Amino acid sequence: MPELLSSDFMRLAFATGAIVGLLAPAVGFFLVQRRLSLIGDGIGHVAFAGVAAGYLLGISPVLSALAASLIGAVAIEWLRSRRHAAGDQALALVFYTGIAAGVVLVSAAGALDVDLFAFLFGSILSVTSTDLLLVGLLGLGGLGVTGLLFRAFAGVVLDEEGARVAGLPIPFLNVTMAVLAALTVALSMRIVGVLLIAALMVLPVVAASSIAWSMRSTMLLAMGAGLVSVLAGLTLAYYADLPPGGTIVLVAAALYLGAAATQALRA
Amino acid sequence: MPLAVELKGVAFSYPGGQRVLEAVDVAVRPGEFVAVAGPNGGGKTTMLRVILGLERPSAGSAELFGEPAHRCSHRERLGYLAQRSGLSIDAPATVREVVAAGRLARGGLLGPLRRDDRHHVRQAIDRVGLGALADRPLTRLSGGQQQRAFVAKALAGEPDLLVLDEPTTGVDPEGQEALADMLARLHGQLGVTILYVSHEFGVVEHFVERLVLVRRTIVFDGPPGSLPGSWHDPSHAHA
Helix, strand or coil: CCHHHCCHHHHHHHHHHHHHHHHHHHHHHHHHHCCCCCHHHHHHHHHHHHHHHHHHHCCCHHHHHHHHHHHHHHHHHHHHHCCCCCHHHHHHHHHHHHHHHHHHHHHHCCCCCCCHHHHHHCCHHHCCHHHHHHHHHHHHHHHHHHHHCHHHHHHHHHCHHHHHHCCCCHHHHHHHHHHHHHHHHHHHHHHHCCCCHHHHHHHHHHHHHHHCCCHHHHHHHHHHHHHHHHHHHHHHHHHHCCCHHHHHHHHHHHHHHHHHHHHHHHC | CCCCEEEEEEEEECCCCCEEEEEEEEEECCCCEEEEECCCCCCHHHHHHHHCCCCCCCEEEEEECCEEHHHCCCHHHEEEECCCCCCCCCCCCEHHHHHHHCCHHHHCCCCCCCHHHHHHHHHHHHHCCCHHHCCCEHHHCCHHHHHHHHHHHHHHCCCCEEEEECCCCCCCHHHHHHHHHHHHHHHHHHCCEEEEEECCCHHHCCCCCEEEEEECEEEEEECHHHCCHHHCCHHHCCC
């Protein structure tokens, strides 16, 4: 067994990271196609408020972040679909409200001294077996729902008005997509942190789009790129003593540059 | 058999805006090939949205297959090609993937396509002559080929009514002729009702049985041959 897998915390980190590495781009794929790439950022800031609320209420920050993310994601979708706000305006509303609420709640909880840095930028090395169980169950559930509804989601991102005319349940599909995004953010929080999660949902997809040959291959390549980013990032972080969250995202960025260079050479 | 489309005394205004449609009466019988033309801003897209049930008329009634359009329960009978100038996504969607999206209303939302659905997707692709390009990304096709792929998407659901909104957008003149020929052939083969909405109708003038000119209200409704010569450019149609 390689040295980096000899300890429990690294095995837990790799197992949890692998699930997040697959889930984030799978869900991010549809958000990127809908020009909602930054929704992960918006939900991430609400998740930060959820973490703070968890400290204030004395409950698990991961669960409170999940609840806050769900509320934030559904709020963005509601604002967007009711045309009360354009997509970016809805995002900005939730984004700034989330971060402001987080700061106020953290202060109210007297938790400014806790390791908030771990939630902002990830703390994969402190993942517990309970975390792995939660990420495993919900993450695989999220992947299952994404796979099951792939054609329907694809139909909506290709032509939302056409899907509406055809009588498809657009509100249900959009809310499901928003819930999956919230789930992804909450589960990925321990891996890359709320400030970097959007990168793992977007960069592998953008990289895959430039070299893929179909929607399906784009999604599968993006999931592969997400998995490679997490595994390579963790390995690099372990041996070079780097922060895992940032290293994972930098590997994803490098994969994008590689894909862009490949596209340029083929053109 | 109920009419495919029936508008009776339809008026429509956007909130806070001026009246876009006024006293519009149109009935489309099953099997007709109707061109709806008119100047830009004349209300034809709004009329189309009312027909599709995406907007509710301020006055009058809009029916689709004999039911109020906004709560029509047979939407799978509709094939719709929205006005567009290409794909709005970055991922390289193939012809087959785009056309398969047109099968959702008939084939269900969950899981992979069933064998029967795959057959209808393949058939729709073949009908528009893109069989050899089925697995090619749309972004690598010409404007005319892309529009044919979108027509195939609309056909994949085996529609009784095919609604095409500005289908020649982004298509060169040669592609426009090919598209019109293909629609005429499909109309003959399938007997599907076609509503062809465009700001100009020259390309389908020889195929359609009926031309409806819209300029806030219906200013002409009849065979294209009986259209006054000076009206052939609909932007000059007089109310």
